[in-house]
Amino acid sequence: MYRGRMERDLKRWVDLGLLPQSSASAILAEYDSRESTFSVGRVLLALAALLLSASLLLLVAANWEALPRLARVAGVVLLIWLFHVLAAYFLGRGAKAVGAALLILGTMSFGAGVALVGQMYHLSGDAADAMLLWFAGACLSAAAFASAAVTTIAACLAWAFLITLYEGGDPVPAIESYFWLVPVLAVIVLTLVRYTDAGRARHLAYLLCVAWLGALYVDNPEIWLAIAFFAAGFVAFLLASLPRSPLYRLASEAGSAPPFYSFAVAVMGLVALQSEAGGAWAETAIGVGLLALALVGIGLAGARNGTVRYLAYAVFAAEILYLAFETLGSILGTSGFFLIAGVVVALVAWLVIRVERRLGRVGEASQ
Amino acid sequence: MSGVLPVARWRNPFVAALVVAALQTAVLGYMIESRASILRNGKDVLLRSAPIDPRDLLRGEYVILTYDISRISPDIVTGGLPEGAAKAELFVRLKQQPDSFWGPVEASFSPLAQTTDSIVIRSLPFSYYPSPGAPPPALYPNFGIERYYVPEGEGRVLETARSAHALSVNVRVDTDGRAQIRQVSIDGAQVYEEPLY
Incomplete structure (x- = not known):
């Protein structure tokens, strides 16, 4: 768990002389005193309460x-x-x-x-x-x-x-x-x-x-509804993740969830739109839109928000594979598809490594 | 996260307990009384019924009952049908027939006036879709009396009455048209009678 990892890291920093032992102990003590800290005993107690409740409900049902x-x-x-x-x-x-x-x-x-x-x-x-x-x-x-x-x-x-x-x-x-x-x-x-x-x-x-x-x-399953999902999700995503937005403070207090779920709704809208689109051109255009959306997601919120970043990677990879399969898959057959898939995954991996390294550097620079 | 708001700190947990428990008790009491009042003040209606099948669920084992009034012919609907798809309630006027069972004589999507020799029963809201075909198909409203909960393992008792088609259910209907099961009989012999509480 997080506490174990933190304890290891703190010990390492103390050993390296980066942190005095007293600070490390104080950090751990502060963490342990938090109410929301995960505790097995507390979870088991809640579980016991749920089991007792289930017996009560079944007693009524009898x-x-x-x-x-x-x-x-x-x-x-x-x-x-x-x-x-x-x-x-x-x-x-x-x-x-x-x-x-x-x-x-x-x-x-x-x-x-x-x-x-x-x-x-x-x-x-x-x-x-x-x-x-x-x-x-x-x-x-x-x-x-x-x-x-x-x-x-x-x-x-x-x-x-x-x-x-x-x-x-x-x-x-x-x-x-x-x-x-x-x-x-x-x-x-x-x-x-x-x-x-x-x-x-x-x-x-x-x-x-x-x-x-x-x-x-x-x-x-209407096109306007899919567009509305995309538009509303994207606007909500911008409101939640742009520091200039009036809702930024409120959203960032709620953790990484608001940008993540609004981004997910925007993705959902485009995926729905793609499934409704008639013709290879429309489908490809929306596919490019999805790729662009994934990149915008990484660019705007990726540095601060790991959940958005990973969702964006997943969308990017899935969409490239989908497009490759739709456009080339029928020509190449199954073996060719795996070839394309391998190339695409390697491409995405390269991209992810680049992005992660860049974000790491940005993080260092801002500290 | 901004953390727990300061109001949560001064709140006396015993006051909270009192408020929550009292309100929850009041809600249960209101639910009980609203049903008991139908049994107490409603008028008796005897309906021919048939059980469909016993089920098992959170609330326990129950038998699904279907009635003669569960299928309403469009011929007896007065005042027209809703024009578009809608959440609708059906009001059905019941009259006693020579065999002492009550049957539908008139139905309407708007409230029907009470008369001395008839009783108006009101369906639960249901989704109505207009169908282009003429004549319109039959309506299948529910009246909130389609379930009968039985003690665990007794579902089969009522189900055996299925073949005989001899199940009769006495319900009480209040002036609002809400119905409540009062008594269940097989071949005229009473099997279950519902107390007020």
């Missing part, structure tokens, strides 16, 4: 007649209160990991309650509503306790909401108002991520947006 309904409802409500009050107690004493696990249990108990009522009254056709309600309950808890763990649960529930929409057959965005709620849920999750410092959960929200855009395109 629908035991032995216990009268009202007793079951009372039991679930009691659990909701118990878990939240216990979480408050442990959080008050500073036991963050136990508190987070108890909050997860509390939110899952609320979900069990929603499922139980649905079962009691034989509700049907309301799965999306139930999921939305559960999401709302999770958001409430995440906001009230500023809990990163519950924010992650909320992000998963937002995903579950999108999946539920597709369970009852393909929703048609034009008339399905719930479909348009998905990006709203993503924004809510992103707000919570910022507020609760939930870090990695933000990727769930960004991926939800990307999946939602993909679903929108699958339903409307």
